[in-house]
Amino acid sequence: MTTTDTIAALALGVAIVAAFAAIGSWRAARNANGAAQTLSRIEQQRLHADLTPDFRCTVVANEARSTAMLRVHLEGPPGLLSHDAIEITASIRNDNPHRGNGPQLAGTATPEQVRAHIWGPWKFSADGRDDTGRTVAPQQLAVGEWTRYGLTPTTSPTWSTTSTPDWLRDYADAPVRLSITARSKGSVWTVPLEVPVTTEGTA
Structure with missing residues (x-):
């Protein structure tokens, strides 16, 4: 080489x-x-x-349980103070997350109809609610502040043979199952809640 x-x-x-x-x-x-x-x-x-929002909620019904008031208080966390007001949207969840997931039998309600119905004791009556009363329009809420929404009793499904009195009796002790979606500065949180219902005079 x-x-x-x-x-x-x-x-x-x-x-x-x-x-x-x-x-x-x-x-x-x-x-x-x-x-x-x-x-x-x-x-x-x-x-x-x-920064997940911390909500404290109460539901108080009148003695006849013909109306109720949902109060939503945004308690924290302190880190959200820098976000000023956040946008919240409250919705009512069904008593069972699997409603409408089973097979449809001939002559029965469709899965979409079952899921659309509110399976629980109360629906929104407040301004800005959707057609079913499941969801209300978004609004702004700051840490340390509160807002409230009117509620009215639900009714049994149109296809059901259960009478409305029996329906209401079945849900007499049921909580209001909420889902509150909060949005601020590009962040989104969904907070599930179960709120017991008290009656005026006993709250």
Whole structure:
């Protein structure tokens, strides 16, 4: 092997070593970048969880249980104070999350009809409610403040043979199952709640 060949072989070896070093550096940088993104995502999730709104709710019905009032108080957390007011949307959940999931029998209500009906004691009567009374229009609420919504008793499904008095009796001791969706600065939280119903004079 001539001197020129030796020099060329050495140069090739150096180039190969440099290439492997470059690949190693690229992989290390990629791994470091992936680790940083993972840590950032975990931190964002932690901050999001720490700012989950804390609601205190009460439902008080009149003595005849012909109307009721839902009061929603936004108690915290303190971190939300920097968000000013947040947008909240209250909805009523069914007594069973699996309503309408079973097979449809001939001549019975469709799964969509079953899911659309409010299976619980109360629905919204407040301004801005939807056609079924399940959801009310969004509104702004700041930490430490409260709002309220009117409620009215539900009725049995139109396809049911259960009478309304029997329906109401079945739900006499049932809580109002709420889902409050809160939005602020690009963040969204959904808070499920079960609120017991008290009667005026006993609350």
